[in-house]
Amino acid sequence: MRILPRAKREAMFEVYKFCRKVDDVADSEGPRDARLDELNRYRDDIAALYAGRMSERMGGFLGPVRDFDLRREDFLAIVDGMEMDVVADIRxxxxxxxxxxxxxxxxxxGRLSVRIFGVPNDDGIALSHHLGRALQLTNILRDIDEDAAIGRLYLPREFLSAAGIEGDDPDRVLASPALGQACAPLIAKAREHFRQARTIMDRQPRSSVKAPRIMAEAYAPMLDKLQQRGFAAPRERVRLDRLHLIGAVLRYGIV
Known part of the structure; x- marks a missing residue:
C-alpha cells in the first residue's frame, strides 16, 4: 500500500485497520454472544458513519467515504462474513x-479497494470478484492446519466427497491420504480466478491496478508451492516469497 499516493494510501490503511479489527473479533476466544454483540456495534458504527456522525472506530473513514464513494453495503458485507465465523465454526x-x-x-x-485505486465501476466489481476469491482460496489452502487447530475447515464438502472423504472433523479430514485430491480442484479454481483477474487488469491503466497487480503476483506463486509440496502430513507451511514480492513491486509499483 505504501506505493500509493498519500490520500489513497491513507484510505487503504483505514480499510486494512477496519478489516483487522473485525477479523480479530471473529477469531477471538470470547463467548460467541459477546462477539456477535461486538460485530453489531460495528454495524452501528457504520450506520453512524453514513449518517455523517463521528465514531471513534470509524471516524477515519469520513474523508475516504466522501472522496472515493465507498459503499455502505461493502462494509456491512465484511461484518456479515466475520459473523459467519462467529455463529458457528465453518466446517x-x-x-x-x-x-x-x-x-x-x-x-x-476488494470492492472498497478498487474505488480507492480508481478502477472503473464494472471492471472494478469484476476484479474484486475474481482477485478476492483467488486470494481467499489461496489463504484457505495455505492455512488448513492453522484453521483446523481452531476447529475450522473451509474445504468444500463437494470436493471432499469427490475425493472419498466423509465427515467434517478437521483433524480427520486433514489426516486423510486423499486430502490432496480434495484440494486440487480448489487450486484450479484459485488459478482460474487469478487468470480472470489478470485479464481485467491488462485492460486498465497501469497506475490504477499497480497495487492489485502486486498482490496477485505475490500470491499466485503460492499455489505452485502448495501443489509441489503436496498435502500429506506433516505439511511445512508455505510462505510468501519476499524476493518475488520485491520483484513484483519493482515491476508494477513504479509508474
Missing part, C-alpha cells in the same frame, strides 16, 4: 456457502 461448507464467505470477507474488501 466443510457447500461450494455456494464457501463462495458467499469469500465474497464477504475478501471480494467486499
Amino acid at each position: 466443510a461448507p457447500s461450494l455456494d456457502t464457501l463462495d458467499l464467505y469469500c465474497d464477504r470477507v475478501a471480494s467486499a474488501v
